[in-house]
Amino acid sequence: MAVTIRDVAREAQVSVATVSRALSSPDLVRPATRERVLTAAAQLGYQPNRAARGLITGRTGNMGIVVPDLNNPFFTGVLKGVQARARQADYAVFVADSDEDRATEEQLVRAMAKQVDGVIVCSPGIDDTQLYEAAGITSLVMLNRRLRGVPAALMNSASGMRQVVDHLVALGHRKLVYLNGPRTSWSNRERRRGLRLATQQHGVELIELGPFPPRYEGGLQACDLALATKSTAIMAYNDIMALGVLARLRDRGIGVPGDVSVTGFDDLMFAELCSPPLTTVAMPLATAGSLAVDLLLDGLNSDSAEVRHVDLDTQLIVRATTSPPPA
Amino acid sequence: MAVTIRDVAREAQVSVATVSRALSSPDLVRPATRERVLTAAAQLGYQPNRAARGLITGRTGNMGIVVPDLNNPFFTGVLKGVQARARQADYAVFVADSDEDRATEEQLVRAMAKQVDGVIVCSPGIDDTQLYEAAGITSLVMLNRRLRGVPAALMNSASGMRQVVDHLVALGHRKLVYLNGPRTSWSNRERRRGLRLATQQHGVELIELGPFPPRYEGGLQACDLALATKSTAIMAYNDIMALGVLARLRDRGIGVPGDVSVTGFDDLMFAELCSPPLTTVAMPLATAGSLAVDLLLDGLNSDSAEVRHVDLDTQLIVRATTSPPPA
DNA sequence: AAACATGACGAAAACGTTTACATCTTTTTG
DNA sequence: CAAAAAGATGTAAACGTTTTCGTCATGTTT
Incomplete structure (x- = not known):
């Protein structure tokens, strides 16, 4: 045939x-x-026939990516980058959605292992030991998470948070509140780290709340607590939470940015489209995905044991939810 | 090893x-x-080792899906369903993003062909002849598009539009305007078809504008034209356009739904989150993806030449952008 | 009890490649 | 010009499976 x-x-x-x-x-x-x-x-x-070739060369020409939720634009942004770069390198991409479930996550990597040359893992949640175990089966590249001995493409959340704080302090804010995302998330830890450093250096007050679920409902819930702190600016863990905050503020008749400033994180599509448009931090998602592919391929071709990490800059995007605090 | x-x-x-x-x-x-x-x-x-098995059985245990844009939540919704169902059937999923480019699209199918048992195609744009050509190489299943001789999972857009019209007419609207999406899109044609039938039956006036790019900017652009028609309700091709319409209306100080009603289509995440929350039509994305997988597998296992189509119902979701027209 | 069907298992071929080795031809070298 | 080196190509083994075929033991029918 x-x-x-x-x-x-x-x-x-x-x-x-x-x-x-x-x-x-x-x-x-x-x-x-x-x-x-x-x-x-x-x-x-x-x-x-790539299967036949793979059988003898040991190389499949495939790679995998496992993400917690394909409906989350953050991951699809990464996926888009991965997919594009992989195609350039004549690699095909398997995708697997773990549905935020850690148990299936390792199982997915294991199932893929036989068919791929490596897997890109975008999982804030899954724990280290499981990852190390997976790393034993196939080559891994982490995305937006640091893990000793495993190459990673990282986005500098801490720097993004520093930019947010710089911006708010420059506007005159002196008392900031941060709405934490999930405790276990590497991203949240990084964001917090940048936050603490920056507020400390500027000598402004930082109040932390949460953790909250990193969702719209989380924002709704957090909003009232945040207002009770009398802070003049609310920094959400991510855009979706920020959206919840904005909705709740609108319901309570509190003006943004007149009465209180709000910031998000991630710069998802709707950050630009919501009203008022959200001041947030843009993540180089596609670039990170693309670089993750490069790291994977490098690791396969050079047998040097060096473990590379790349660190990508994030970028504050000032829109309409931040202004000087009310007099 | x-x-x-x-x-x-x-x-x-x-x-x-x-x-x-x-x-x-x-x-x-x-x-x-x-x-x-x-x-x-x-x-x-x-x-x-699946490659070795595939070599002899001729079955790879893989399937592919090609979508125009991974950043579009519509496609990732489908992808999520595909991925989940495929896993149940012990199939792995290759994903390819064509970047809305028809030329690469067929090329992608061709590249995948050797590694998969079939491909699910979600491409409103690509033309029929290319698809038939692709169908010669590997088995195809169409998603949300009808093509003679090729199985398909369809979402009944026409019925969704009928529900929208029923809803608006019941509220008392007598003059409706529809903002067309891309002319070539199968979805747009279906939506229009439902629309025309419903308005005709109800004996209400329908004005069509466009085509417009199915994006936020398209909505901005279309909004002023729509207002000029003196219609009391604006039906957008999809949610993203509707969002543009809402933004422009707000800018012009026109109340929604007080002065004019607005509807979207697709029920993407932000339809619920925007303000006011958007009345729209929910598409069973994941179900469609899941069923597409079933169709593919059926076609592979039964060698009967029958070509199955499944037709899924869509569902009007009434939120806060529709109300009786101003007196 | 002989003939035969049945069931369980092993030996080996096949799938479509790549690659180590062998063979043959050409070029370079002394 | 002979010998050696280099270059081009063919032969066959290997990769990890599935599957056809054959063998052998077991149970069944006369």
Whole structure:
């Protein structure tokens, strides 16, 4: 049915070995024969069977990515970058959604392991020991999470938070409140770290609340607590929570940014579209995904044991939810 | 390195053939030996090499899905369903993002073809001839698009639009305006079809504008044109456009739903979160994805040539952007 | 009890590649 | 110009499975 290397060999009047060589290491055959093979292959529409190749080379030409939730734009942003870069490198991408469940997460990596050369893991939740175990089965690259001995593409949340604080302090705010996301999340820890450092250096007061679920409802819930602190600016763990905060403030008739300033984190699509448009921190999602692929491929090709981490800058996006505090 | 079927065979003191049988067609071996093999496999952590299996069976155990844009929540909703159902069936999912480009689209299918048993195509844009060509290479299932001879999972947009019109007419609206999405999109054609039928039956006036780009900016642009028609209700092609309409209305100081009603389509996350919350039509995205997988698998297993289509109901979600027209 | 069907299992071929090795041809070297 | 080196190509083994076929033991029918 499908056209195999044998058909090409027959057509080009050479052995299968020569065909294989002409295609994968062209400098091993005479230009004339290479030409002959290439035209034969093109004419027959030959596409090498990757499974067969993988069987002998040990390389599959596939990679996997596991994310907690495909409905979360954060992860799909990353996925988009991964997918694009992988295609450039002639790799195909398996995707798996763990539904935020840690148990399935490791199981997914394990299931993929046989079919991929490596897996990119975007899981804030899953714990270290499980990850190390997974790392034993196949090569891993972490996304937005630091793990000793495993390469990672990181987005500098701490720096983003510093930019937020700089911005708010410059506007004249002196008392800030932060709404924590999940305790176990690496991102939340990083954001907090940047926050503490920055507020300390500026000598302004920081109040922390939470943790809250990193969702719209979490924002609704947190909002009233935040207002009770008499802070002039509310910094949410992420955009979705910020959206909840904005909704609750509107319901209570509190003006944004007139009465209180609000910031998010992630710069998801709707941050620009909501009203008022949200001041937030843009994450280089696609870039991170793309770089994660590079890290994976580097790790496969160079057998040096060095573990690389790349650190990407985040960028404060000032929109309309921040202004000087009320006089 | 990896544990192979041979290792299991040695451990269980049987031949490789028996191991294979014990695992894939258990009724061909004696219960006692099966037991022995199974424990050996479990003990060694054996996972069959799917590439090797695929080489001989012709089945890869993989499927692909190609979408125009992974950042569009519509497609990720589908993807989530696909992914979940595929996993249940012990299939892995390749994902490819065509970046809305028709040329790459067919190329992607072609590249996947060798590695998958079938591909799910969610492409409103790509033209029929390309699809038929692709269908020649591997089995296809269409998502939310009808194509002769190819199975499809469809969401009944027309019925959704009928529900919208019923709702608006019941509220007392007599002059409606529809903002078209892309002309070539199957979804838009379906929505229009439902719309025309419903308005005709109710004997109310329908004005159509556009096509507009199905984005936020498209909504901004369309809004002023829509207002100029003096209609009392604006129906957007999708939620994102509706969001643009809402923003523009707010800018112009026009009250929603007091002065004019607005509806979207798709029920994306932010339809619930925007303000006022958007009346829209919910699409069973995940269900459609899940069913698309079923169709694909059915087509592979039964060799009957019947081409199945499944048609899913959509559901009007009434929120706060619709009310009786101003007196 | 002989003939036969049945069931359980092993040996080996096959799937489509890549690659180590062997063979043959060409070029370089002394 | 002979010998050696280098270059081009073919042969065959290997990768990890599934599956056909054959063998052998077991149970069933006459």
